[in-house]
Amino acid sequence: MNGFKIYADPESVAQAVVDYLSEQIKTCVDKKGQCHVVLPGGSTPARCLELLAEKPLPWDKIHWYPGDERCYPIGHAERNDTMISSKLFSQTNKASVNFHPIAAELGAEPGAKKYAALLDATGGMDIVVLGMGEDGHTASLFPGNAALENMSSAVPVYGAPKAPPERVSIGLNTLKGADHCIVIATGENKREALQKLKQGEILPVGMVEPDVWFVDEFAVHGVVTG
Helix, strand or coil: CCCEEEECCHHHHHHHHHHHHHHHHHHHHHHHCCEEEEECCCHHHHHHHHHHCCCCCCHHHEEEEECEEECCCCCCCCCHHHHHHHHHCCCCCCCHHHECCCCHHHCHHHHHHHHHHHHHCCCCCCEEEEECCCCCCECCECCCCHHHHCCCCEEEECCCCCCCCCEEEECHHHHHCCCEEEEEECCHHHHHHHHHHHCCCCCHHHHCCCCEEEEEHHHHCCCCCC
8 A cells, every 4th residue: 555645634635636636637738638537526526626626727628537426317416427517617617518427317237338438439547536435435336346347448336335226437447547546535434444455455446556545644543654
């Protein structure tokens, strides 16, 4: 478990993630002319997106992709694309044209098939930003779930232990294949999963093989340094 950047609290983590991500995006655009970025859901990532919206980025050259989506109707408050749209594109509509939501409202299988076709046409993701659940899941890839074995770029998820049980997630291979991957984990409720990872337990978030972890003191107390 290398590459840990530890900060005092979730707000400090969010600030650090945004500074780091901004530089990564600019470097990618300078190199390739565009940048494909996977975004997470969750409360700390939501704050990151608010801060990112204020950055002077080459917005017209950045394409944004949710890492996963819940099979709810369009506009549902619990959908990740609802949060992403309200936080990242709240100040202007400067990049919403380059936002690629998952059609999870179609159902897990049709939504995954449609999203996979979109992802396959990109040639791969440049930057992946992920959160981590208390059980070590990331995106909608849960421990022991069959979706982890699916080699498609986007996969249907059934039987998720959190509501709703049906979801669409970017597949493990696509997440692992990104040029750069960071994970955000804050709060003491993430400590047990990080402890398991340190002890060598295989969890979905570790299977992605992140390059950098952005965590706060509450999440890693007694884990990374203990």
